[in-house]
Amino acid sequence: MALQASEKGLNWFQDIRFGMFIHWGLYSIIGKQEWVMHTDRIPVPEYEKLVPQFNPVRFNAEEWVSIAADAGQKYIVPTSRHHDGFSMYDTALSDYKVTNTPFKRDPMRELADAIAKRSDIKLGFYSSLLDWHHPAYRFRSESGLAWSDYIAFLHGQVRELCTNFGDIACIWFDGDWPHHALDENNAYFEAGGSFEYDKLYDMIHSLQPDAVVLNNRHENPLPGEDVQGFEQDLPGVNTAGFNTTTISKLPLEVCMTINDHWGFSANDSNTKSTPHLVHLLVRSASVGGNYLLNVGPTALGEIVPAHAARLRGVGQWLKSNGESVYGTRAGAIPPTAVTVSTRKGDTHYLHVLDYTSDCVTVTGVPDTVTKARLLNGGAAIELERRDDKTVLCIPEAQRDTIDTVVVLT
Numbered sequence: 001m002a003l004q005a006s007e008k009g010l011n012w013f014q015d016i017r018f019g020m021f022i023h024w025g026l027y028s029i030i031g032k033q034e035w036v037m038h039t040d041r042i043p044v045p046e047y048e049k050l051v052p053q054f055n056p057v058r059f060n061a062e063e064w065v066s067i068a069a070d071a072g073q074k075y076i077v078p079t080s081r082h083h084d085g086f087s088m089y090d091t092a093l094s095d096y097k098v099t100n101t102p103f104k105r106d107p108m109r110e111l112a113d114a115i116a117k118r119s120d121i122k123l124g125f126y127s128s129l130l131d132w133h134h135p136a137y138r139f140r141s142e143s144g145l146a147w148s149d150y151i152a153f154l155h156g157q158v159r160e161l162c163t164n165f166g167d168i169a170c171i172w173f174d175g176d177w178p179h180h181a182l183d184e185n186n187a188y189f190e191a192g193g194s195f196e197y198d199k200l201y202d203m204i205h206s207l208q209p210d211a212v213v214l215n216n217r218h219e220n221p222l223p224g225e226d227v228q229g230f231e232q233d234l235p236g237v238n239t240a241g242f243n244t245t246t247i248s249k250l251p252l253e254v255c256m257t258i259n260d261h262w263g264f265s266a267n268d269s270n271t272k273s274t275p276h277l278v279h280l281l282v283r284s285a286s287v288g289g290n291y292l293l294n295v296g297p298t299a300l301g302e303i304v305p306a307h308a309a310r311l312r313g314v315g316q317w318l319k320s321n322g323e324s325v326y327g328t329r330a331g332a333i334p335p336t337a338v339t340v341s342t343r344k345g346d347t348h349y350l351h352v353l354d355y356t357s358d359c360v361t362v363t364g365v366p367d368t369v370t371k372a373r374l375l376n377g378g379a380a381i382e383l384e385r386r387d388d389k390t391v392l393c394i395p396e397a398q399r400d401t402i403d404t405v406v407v408l409t
Contacts, residue, residue: 162204
């Protein structure tokens with residue numbers, strides 16, 4: 001039987017509810033998102049010319065961690081290596097890495113050191129399963145290497161992530177999408193190989209018992225995977241076109257961009273508003289899911305100021321309302337067009353996200369509930385039962401313009 005994360009690790013992961021995703025690499029120099037090597041058909045020799053240009057002199061790990069803390073985010077998941085094959089840490093398994101740029105430093109080490117000074121945030125790692133640069137992945141006939149050589153590299157890098165950075169929150173895999181062709185880069189299927197998940201997952205769980213494993217495969221989870229992920233969609237929704245609508249019994253996570261792209265895109269100014277981000281956070285929590293919100297830092301190493309401002313806006317709301325998010329589980333009260341709920345035992349948190357009238361009406365409130373009060377400030381709220389419906393009237397002066405949380409006990 002495949003190993004799984006510890007109960008302690010799973011409970012911690014479900015309690016934290018909000019994290020920061022970071023897509024950062026050579027592609028930030030081009031400023032056209034993280035898939036630019038593939039979408040613009042850039043040959044490896046041309047893409048390698050970005051290495052001597054990479055010098056993010058404004059990178060400050062303490063500042064990044066501070067932004068996440070201000071936002072109320074409890075874990076940070078940066079890309080250790082994305083599909084372009086460039087390692088963003090000082091790996092011993094490749095020379096194609098950040099410490100061989102003019103920058104010379106190891107930003108993953110610096111993030112780990114900055115996080116180690118705190119007790120409220122943990123570090124996880126994104127690891128790409130595919131690699132558009134590695135000769136054993138794409139160029140076996142030219143290099144004489146075998147698929148097994150790539151598997152040794154992949155597993156070796158994951159071992160480095162699990163042993164060189166202290167306790168970690170998660171390993172987040174990406175790049176294995178069933179039935180998804182990657183044109184000439186579809187080396188995995190051409191090789192007829194496998195990623196040997198049983199060995200890979202058991203290694204992670206042995207080295208990091210409390211770390212959860214998530215694999216962004218857009219399919220039902222496999223043995224050894226601890227979390228089911230959904231990309232750019234809430235669980236059970238598939239507007240993106242590639243998510244399964246089947247929801248497993250595992251802990252859930254929703255990953256989303258703060259604008260339209262994962263990696264830095266110079267022309268992408270479609271930054272989501274703070275109220276919208278809060279609504280996505282609480283909608284994720286209402287179905288028992290975490291919300292992993294992405295930023296794509298610039299080539300100079302800065303989190304885009306507009307993104308930092310939106311994140312801090314979410315953090316301001318959480319300062320007064322975090323009790324209704326952290327440590328909660330999926331709500332027992334059915335959602336409506338304007339409300340969702342979370343709960344802790346017999347305490348229910350009704351999130352009122354919009355107002356079409358002075359009162360909100362919901363069904364499914366447990367008969368044991370007799371009192372209602374505002375989470376922020378504690379003022380009592382009128383609660384009326386009408387057959388199977390519960391009506392709550394919240395004075396306009398007491399409403400939160402982003403999300404009014406009513407505590408039902």
